[in-house]
Amino acid sequence: MPTSLLVVHVHVRVLPQHVDAFLQATLANASASVKEPGIARFDVCQDTEDPTRFVLVEAYRSPDAPAAHKETAHYLTWRDTVAPMMAEPRTARRYANRFPDDAGW
Numbered sequence: 001m002p003t004s005l006l007v008v009h010v011h012v013r014v015l016p017q018h019v020d021a022f023l024q025a026t027l028a029n030a031s032a033s034v035k036e037p038g039i040a041r042f043d044v045c046q047d048t049e050d051p052t053r054f055v056l057v058e059a060y061r062s063p064d065a066p067a068a069h070k071e072t073a074h075y076l077t078w079r080d081t082v083a084p085m086m087a088e089p090r091t092a093r094r095y096a097n098r099f100p101d102d103a104g105w
Helices: 016-033 065-069 073-085
Strands: 006-013 039-046 053-060 091-096
Touching: 006 065, 016 039, 016 053, 016 073, 053 065
Parallel strands: none
Antiparallel strands: 006 053, 006 091, 039 053
């Protein structure tokens, strides 16, 4: 199977008192991230039943793009800003895109 986009789901649970600040910092990071050439999408999703839970859906164009993303000023600012807001360590799972084809992104 040909190389496809790398899709990363980052699961985050924040402390209730930090939900608004986390969302603000995360939207700033996402807005800058989608301008990176290696990122096809960067979605921010909030759980409808538990607003302290978020999933970030990051679609990368190459295997090297996640590492490049983690070197950007906006990512480093986000990481340091939200670290004390976490209720638990964030987790991530990596997936290979299967549909739509990469051109659809």
